[in-house]
Amino acid sequence: MKTDIILAGVGGQGILSIAATIGMAATKNNLHMKQAEVHGMSQRGGEVQSHMRISDNEIASDLIPEGFADLILSVEPMESLRYLPFLNKDGWIVTNSTPYVNIPDYPEMDKVINEIEKHPKHILIDADRIAKDIGSPKSSNIVMLGAASPFINIPFDDFIEGIKMIFGKKGEKVVNDNITALNAGRNFTEKNK
Amino acid sequence: MQKIPLLGAEAIAQGAIDAGMSGVYAYPGTPSTEITEYVQNNKTAKERNIHSKWSANEKTALETALGMSYAGKRTLVCMKHVGLNVAADPFMNSAITGINGGLLITVADDPSMHSSQNEQDSRFYGKFAMIPTLEPSNQQEAYEMAYNGFELSEKYQTPVLIRITTRLAHSRADVLRNDLIAENVLKLPQDPNQFILLPAIARKRYKYLLDNQQNFIKSSEESNYNKYIEGNDKSLGIIACGIAYNYLLENYRDQEIPYPLIKIGQYPMPKSKIKKIADECNALLILEEGFPILEEMIKGYLENGILVHGRLDGTIPRDGELNPNIVRKGLGMTVTKGKDIPEFLANRPPSLCKGCGHIDTFIALNEVLAKYGKGRVFSDIGCYTLGALPPFNSIDSCVDMGASITMAKGAADAGLIPSVAVIGDSTFTHSGITGLLDAVNENSSITVIIADNYTTAMTGGQDSAATGKIEDICKAVGVDPEHIRVFVPLKKNMQEMINVMREEIEYNGISVIIPRRECIQTATRRKKEEKHK
Numbered sequence: 089m090k091t092d093i094i095l096a097g098v099g100g101q102g103i104l105s106i107a108a109t110i111g112m113a114a115t116k117n118n119l120h121m122k123q124a125e126v127h128g129m130s131q132r133g134g135e136v137q138s139h140m141r142i143s144d145n146e147i148a149s150d151l152i153p154e155g156f157a158d159l160i161l162s163v164e165p166m167e168s169l170r171y172l173p174f175l176n177k178d179g180w181i182v183t184n185s186t187p188y189v190n191i192p193d194y195p196e197m198d199k200v201i202n203e204i205e206k207h208p209k210h211i212l213i214d215a216d217r218i219a220k221d222i223g224s225p226k227s228s229n230i231v232m233l234g235a236a237s238p239f240i241n242i243p244f245d246d247f248i249e250g251i252k253m254i255f256g257k258k259g260e261k262v263v264n265d266n267i268t269a270l271n272a273g274r275n276f277t278e279k280n281k
Numbered sequence: 282m283q284k285i286p287l288l289g290a291e292a293i294a295q296g297a298i299d300a301g302m303s304g305v306y307a308y309p310g311t312p313s314t315e316i317t318e319y320v321q322n323n324k325t326a327k328e329r330n331i332h333s334k335w336s337a338n339e340k341t342a343l344e345t346a347l348g349m350s351y352a353g354k355r356t357l358v359c360m361k362h363v364g365l366n367v368a369a370d371p372f373m374n375s376a377i378t379g380i381n382g383g384l385l386i387t388v389a390d391d392p393s394m395h396s397s398q399n400e401q402d403s404r405f406y407g408k409f410a411m412i413p414t415l416e417p418s419n420q421q422e423a424y425e426m427a428y429n430g431f432e433l434s435e436k437y438q439t440p441v442l443i444r445i446t447t448r449l450a451h452s453r454a455d456v457l458r459n460d461l462i463a464e465n466v467l468k469l470p471q472d473p474n475q476f477i478l479l480p481a482i483a484r485k486r487y488k489y490l491l492d493n494q495q496n497f498i499k500s501s502e503e504s505n506y507n508k509y510i511e512g513n514d515k516s517l518g519i520i521a522c523g524i525a526y527n528y529l530l531e532n533y534r535d536q537e538i539p540y541p542l543i544k545i546g547q548y549p550m551p552k553s554k555i556k557k558i559a560d561e562c563n564a565l566l567i568l569e570e571g572f573p574i575l576e577e578m579i580k581g582y583l584e585n586g587i588l589v590h591g592r593l594d595g596t597i598p599r600d601g602e603l604n605p606n607i608v609r610k611g612l613g614m615t616v617t618k619g620k621d622i623p624e625f626l627a628n629r630p631p632s633l634c635k636g637c638g639h640i641d642t643f644i645a646l647n648e649v650l651a652k653y654g655k656g657r658v659f660s661d662i663g664c665y666t667l668g669a670l671p672p673f674n675s676i677d678s679c680v681d682m683g684a685s686i687t688m689a690k691g692a693a694d695a696g697l698i699p700s701v702a703v704i705g706d707s708t709f710t711h712s713g714i715t716g717l718l719d720a721v722n723e724n725s726s727i728t729v730i731i732a733d734n735y736t737t738a739m740t741g742g743q744d745s746a747a748t749g750k751i752e753d754i755c756k757a758v759g760v761d762p763e764h765i766r767v768f769v770p771l772k773k774n775m776q777e778m779i780n781v782m783r784e785e786i787e788y789n790g791i792s793v794i795i796p797r798r799e800c801i802q803t804a805t806r807r808k809k810e811e812k813h814k
Contacts, residue, residue, distance in 0.1 A: 153532075
C-alpha cells in the first residue's frame with residue numbers, strides 16, 4: 089500500500105499544515121513517510137508544492153517520480169493543473185475552486201475549471217465558502233484535507249487525532265473548528281465522488 | 282529511543298545536540314536555516330545552554346566556532362553554499378590548524394537554484410581543504426553523520442564537512458535517535474602552537490594535514506557510509522553519491538539492482554572500491570547531485586580508462602538537481618509521465634508581500650531616478666532583490682551579499698553618477714560595512730539605501746544583527762550625520778520620501794538613506810503572538 093500526494097498551492101495558503109496533519113496520521117499508523125517541502129524564496133507569494141509519500145514499505149526517493157502520484161491535493165484551482173505531469177492515469181485531483189489571484193495574467197476561470205473537469209477523477213470544492221459557512225474561514229485548507237481524505241489510505245479517525253496534535257497548542261476552539269472543517273470536506277466528497 | 286519526524290536539516294541539528302555539541306554558529310541562508318532554528322527551539326539545547334544565537338556572517342560564525350573548538354568543545358557551523366565562499370578563509374585555514382574539540386561544518390547546497398544566485402558543489406571545498414566530507418542520502422544518515430561526525434573530527438584532529446542539498450534539507454522523515462552524550466569539558470590544545478599559523482608552524486601543520494590524507498582515505502574505505510553492493514550484470518557499474526542513491530533505488534522498487542553499485546557517503550573517495558568496480562565493469566554511470574566531481578576524477582583528463590557516463594557526456598543533464606526520472610533516463614529505462622501542463626497556465630513568480638515597506642521605497646526611488654534613466658541601482662541578496670521584477674524593475678544588479686555598495690562605488694568611480702545601492706539591514710551588517718568604509722574613505726558620490734525591516738526577512742524572519750545600530754555604524758564609519766536620513770516607507774509619506782531621496786541623490790558625496798518599517802511578515806506574527814498571550 090502506498091499513497092503519493094502532491095500538495096499544491098500558493099505560499100502562505102497552509103499546505104504545510106495539511107502535510108503535517110497527514111504526517112502525524114501516517115506515523116500513528118506505523119507507516120513510512122517522506123515529505124519534501126518548499127522553503128525560502130518561493131514562499132513569497134510564489135507557487136509552492138510538497139511531495140508527500142506514505143507507504144507500508146520503505147520509501148526511497150523524497151520526490152515523487154512523474155506519472156506516479158495518486159492524488160493532487162490543491163488549495164488553489166490553477167495550481168492543481170501545474171502538477172499534472174506527476175499524476176498517474178488513475179489518480180485523483182482534489183482542488184479548491186476559489187482562485188488566489190496575485191498575478192496580472194491569471195487565466196480565465198472557465199478555462200481552468202474546464203481543464204479540471206476534463207479529468208475523469210476530480211473533486212472540485214469551494215473550500216473557502218464551506219469554511220465560512222461553518223464559521224471558520226481560516227480552515228479552508230483543512231476542508232481540503234477532509235475532501236481528499238477518502239483517497240488517502242489512512243483511517244479517518246487518525247486525521248482527527250493528527251489535527252489534535254498539530255493544532256493542540258492553539259487551543260480547543262481552533263482544534264474543534266478544524267475538526268468541523270475536516271468533516272465538512274469529507275462529507276462533500278462522499279456526496280460528490 | 283523514539284522516532285521523530287525531522288527535516289534533513291533538523292536531523293543534523295538533533296544529531297549534533299545528542300552528540301554533546303556546545304554551540305552552533307550560523308548566518309541564515311536557504312536551505313540551511315532550519316538547522317540553527319531547530320537548536321534555538323530545542324528543549325535539551327536550552328537546558329544545556331547550547332549557544333545558538335545568529336552570527337553576523339558566515340566568516341564570523343566559522344571563526345567563532347573554531348574558537349570554541351580551540352577551547353575543547355564540540356561545535357557545529359552551518360551555512361548555505363555561497364556562505365562558504367564568505368567563510369572560505371577560516372575554512373581553508375581550519376584544515377591546517379586542525380581542531381581541539383570536534384568541529385562540524387554543515388553546508389547546504391542548492392542545485393537548481395531554488396533560492397540562490399548560483400549552484401556550486403561544496404564537496405569541491407572539502408577536496409580543496411583536504412578534509413573528510415560526509416554526504417547523507419537520507420534523514421537518518423544526516424542524523425548519524427552529525428552524531429558520529431564529532432568523533433571522526435576528534436579522532437583525526439580535523440574539521441569535518443557535512444554536505445547536504447535542498448531536497449534532503451527540506452524533506453521530512455522519521456529519525457531514530459541515539460543516546461544523549463555529555464558535553465566535552467573545557468581543555469586547551471595539547472600543543473600550544475597548534476593554532477598559530479606563522480609560516481614555520483604552518484608548514485609543519487600543513488605536512489600534518491598531508492600525512493593525515495592516508496587516514497582519511499582509510500576511514501572512507503572502512504566507512505559504513507560507503508558500501509559496495511555486488512551485482513551480476515557487469516555491463517555497467519553505478520556509483521551513486523548522497524541523495525542520488527535514493528533516486529536510483531526508486532527506479533528499482535520491486536527488483537534487485539542488476540549492476541554492481543557503490544553507494545558513496547564519505548570522501549575522499551574510497552579508492553579500492555572505485556578500483557574494484559572499474560576493474561569488473563565495462564562502463565560506469567556516476568550519479569552526483571551537483572558537479573561531476575567524481576566523474577571528472579575517474580574519467581581523467583586523457584580519458585584513456587574505462588568509459589564513464591554522467592553529467593559530462595550528457596547521460597545526465599550538466600546542471601540542476603537530480604530526480605527519479607532523470608536517473609531513470611540515465612539508466613536507459615522508459616520514463617513515465619502524466620499529462621502535460623496546460624499551455625494557458627500562468628507562472629507565479631515570488632513577489633514582495635502586500636504591505637511591504639520595500640514597495641514604497643521602490644516606488645519613490647523609481648520616481649526620483651526617472652530623469653537619470655535606467656541602470657544605476659546596485660543591489661544584492663534579500664527580499665528587496667524582488668525589486669528587480671515587474672512592476673518595479675528598480676534594481677540592476679544582484680551578485681552577492683554586500684555587492685550593492687561596492688559595485689555602486691565602482692560604477693561611480695567609472696563616472697556613472699549618481700549611482701545608488703540598495704541593501705537590507707541584515708545584509709548591511711553581514712557584508713556592507715567594509716564597502717561603506719571604502720566609499721567614505723574616497724567620498725564617493727553614491728547614495729546607499731539601507732532598507733531596514735528589523736529582520737532577516739527572506740529566510741523567514743531571523744534576528745538581524747543590525748537592529749538599533751545602523752545610524753551609529755554609519756556615523757562611526759565616517760558618513761556625515763547630516764547625510765544619514767531616516768523615514769518610514771508608507772504611502773502617506775511618499776512626498777517626504779521622494780524629497781529626501783532627491784536631495785541625497787543630488788548631493789555630491791556619500792549619503793545613507795534608511796527607510797525603516799517592520800517586515801510585514803514578522804509584524805503579523807508578532808501581533809498574533811501578543812494576542813495569544
